Amino acid sequence: MKKRFYVTTPIYYVNDIPHIGHAYTTIAADILSRYNRLQGKEVFFLTGTDEHGQKVEKAAAEKGRNPKEHADIMVDNFRNLWKRLNISNDAFIRTTDDAHIKTVQGLLQMLWDRGEIEKREYAGWYCTPDERFWTEKDLVEGNCPDCGRPVDQIHEENYFFLMSKYQSDLIKYIDDNPNYILPETRKNEVLGFLRNNVLGDLCISRPKSRLSWGIPLPFDENFVTYVWFDALVNYYSATKYLAPQQSDSSQQSALSSQEETFNFQLSTFNSYSWWPATHHIIGKDILTTHAVYWSTMLTALNLPLPKNIFAHGWWTVHGKKMSKSLGNMVDPNAMVEKYGVDALRYFLFREVPFGLDGDFSEQALINRINTDLANDLGNLVSRFIAMAEKYFGGEIDIGRIDAGASSELEEQCAYAHMNVHRKEYWSHLHFSLMLENIWDIIGETNNYIARKEPWKLAKENIDYLKIVMFNIWNALRITALSLYPFMPDTAGKIWRQLGLKSLVDEAKQYSPEIFEWDWKPSYEIKVSKAEHLFPRIETKEAKNKRRKAQNPSDTPRP
Numbered sequence: 001m002k003k004r005f006y007v008t009t010p011i012y013y014v015n016d017i018p019h020i021g022h023a024y025t026t027i028a029a030d031i032l033s034r035y036n037r038l039q040g041k042e043v044f045f046l047t048g049t050d051e052h053g054q055k056v057e058k059a060a061a062e063k064g065r066n067p068k069e070h071a072d073i074m075v076d077n078f079r080n081l082w083k084r085l086n087i088s089n090d091a092f093i094r095t096t097d098d099a100h101i102k103t104v105q106g107l108l109q110m111l112w113d114r115g116e117i118e119k120r121e122y123a124g125w126y127c128t129p130d131e132r133f134w135t136e137k138d139l140v141e142g143n144c145p146d147c148g149r150p151v152d153q154i155h156e157e158n159y160f161f162l163m164s165k166y167q168s169d170l171i172k173y174i175d176d177n178p179n180y181i182l183p184e185t186r187k188n189e190v191l192g193f194l195r196n197n198v199l200g201d202l203c204i205s206r207p208k209s210r211l212s213w214g215i216p217l218p219f220d221e222n223f224v225t226y227v228w229f230d231a232l233v234n235y236y237s238a239t240k241y242l243a244p245q246q247s248d249s250s251q252q253s254a255l256s257s258q259e260e261t262f263n264f265q266l267s268t269f270n271s272y273s274w275w276p277a278t279h280h281i282i283g284k285d286i287l288t289t290h291a292v293y294w295s296t297m298l299t300a301l302n303l304p305l306p307k308n309i310f311a312h313g314w315w316t317v318h319g320k321k322m323s324k325s326l327g328n329m330v331d332p333n334a335m336v337e338k339y340g341v342d343a344l345r346y347f348l349f350r351e352v353p354f355g356l357d358g359d360f361s362e363q364a365l366i367n368r369i370n371t372d373l374a375n376d377l378g379n380l381v382s383r384f385i386a387m388a389e390k391y392f393g394g395e396i397d398i399g400r401i402d403a404g405a406s407s408e409l410e411e412q413c414a415y416a417h418m419n420v421h422r423k424e425y426w427s428h429l430h431f432s433l434m435l436e437n438i439w440d441i442i443g444e445t446n447n448y449i450a451r452k453e454p455w456k457l458a459k460e461n462i463d464y465l466k467i468v469m470f471n472i473w474n475a476l477r478i479t480a481l482s483l484y485p486f487m488p489d490t491a492g493k494i495w496r497q498l499g500l501k502s503l504v505d506e507a508k509q510y511s512p513e514i515f516e517w518d519w520k521p522s523y524e525i526k527v528s529k530a531e532h533l534f535p536r537i538e539t540k541e542a543k544n545k546r547r548k549a550q551n552p553s554d555t556p557r558p
């Protein structure tokens with residue numbers, strides 16, 4: 001059986017339109033999915049939308065819609081953006097899906113039956129926009145410690161998940177599984193919080209009188225469940241009705257016993273083995289809900305914990321948090337329109353190590369396009385194709401691998417290539433390091449051309465030039481493959497320019513040998529010229545500067 005790889009993004013609130021932060025998390029999950037598919041694994045990549053709760057109810061009311069109608073309209077903002085960003089998700093979950101609602105209710109009932117949930121009188125401070133309770137001592141100058149907005153005092157009866165009893169188990173689990181929460185700084189934050197605070201129980205209900213847009217508690221119809229309880233369960237419920245079906249009969253029997261335990265109707269409940277997830281990718285803002293709430297919920301349900309929760313950093317603009325009120329939200333659609341999808345994907349993961357915060361600026365993006373993409377990569381590909389056409393009418397002699405001469409570039413690229421596939425880089429999501437290593441291969445290939453001087457070999461040693469050209473072709477082939485998870489379109493274009501067929505089909509057929517230097521296609525190779533992959537971008541300022549230098553009397557154009 002193929003190895004399985006299950007990756008998730010947070011499910012995004014439908015009340016907002018997507019911004020660069022949402023795109024960031026989703027592209028990260030896409031990179032992992034594409035890489036693991038190339039490695040021959042069976043991948044399930046899940047994203048979706050979080051559609052219940054006060055925020056959505058309020059946003060819908062403002063538009064004069066009912067919440068579901070509102071969600072049906074807003075969900076397309078995400079679906080369309082994912083298409084545009086070349087996101088290869090296998091499923092899209094909506095928390096208003098019937099099967100999800102049934103799963104949430106099934107799990108709530110199970111916790112209730114097991115005495116993991118209790119009804120209590122409760123008084124506390126409630127932040128309506130964040131939909132969270134706080135204690136008096138949490139408040140900062142009387143306001144919500146998270147968003148700084150005013151809080152309301154609330155007295156009511158509610159249901160509580162007895163989370164506190166799992167505090168020491170969770171500390172132990174995190175200690176015993178060093179990769180459970182990454183990066184390490186985030187793990188230490190969670191451990192610090194758990195060691196220095198008494199973990200309370202979690203209020204998991206809201207009275208219907210105050211909030212009607214939620215999943216009703218199966219054991220008390222006067223309440224709906226807290227939006228985070230509903231939302232976190234998506235990662236699990238999707239494995240039951242959206243993940244690829246399990247055909248293996250031994251799995252089937254394990255599943256039916258699960259189905260009995262759950263005691264709720266799920267006719268398609270045959271993909272239990274997709275749980276646990278390999279990675280939950282989230283932003284640092286929602287680490288507590290995942291690392292603490294979700295982990296303890298799963299423990300109480302006797303379900304295995306995910307293999308990893310990775311909390312990435314935040315993008316700011318001019319050092320400031322993006323917000324509607326500041327009007328500084330970066331729209332990923334506009335960036336794709338202006339610079340192309342692959343340039344954006346590359347920039348986000350090369351500019352800042354995944355896990356740290358970063359500042360988004362179009363100038364930094366343009367710099368990356370001009371240096372890394374246009375100069376280093378684009379020029380290398382077009383120079384190579386031009387030489388192959390000039391010296392050999394586009395033909396590459398792929399039968400030419402022989403020790404000595406051909407191994408030189410291979411050796412130079414080997415270390416970088418090994419790093420691109422280093423297990424630890426992939427398990428720790430060191431995307432920027434992988435990209436640096438791919439650029440080492442590109443740099444080595446550029447140096448190789450400078451050293452070998454093909455234009456001289458064309459006159460002096462045409463046989464040796466054939467070998468040199470084969471080596472460059474092969475280094476570019478490996479570059480294209482390595483780039484594929486990050487920049488799928490560009491990788492495909494290079495692959496085709498190199499005279500190869502469809503990258504994805506070939507990779508499926510050959511993986512993982514296709515990554516080897518010695519891999520050769522079974523057909524003749526003829527390269528083909530195409531447009532430059534990344535034309536340089538000249539900013540208005542640079543254009544004016546250049547004009548001025550060429551003609552000092554010229555006045556700058558607006």
Ligand code: MSP
Nearest residue numbers: 010011012013021022025050231232282283314315
């Ligand atoms: N619905 C919840 C998540 C439930 S998951 C079970 C939610 N949704 S959200 O729409 O607010 O999206 C939050 C996610 O967007 C963050 O976790 C993060 O992935 C991403 N980002 C939002 N703003 C961001 C930045 N400024 N920078 C980077 N990513 C950020 O929370």
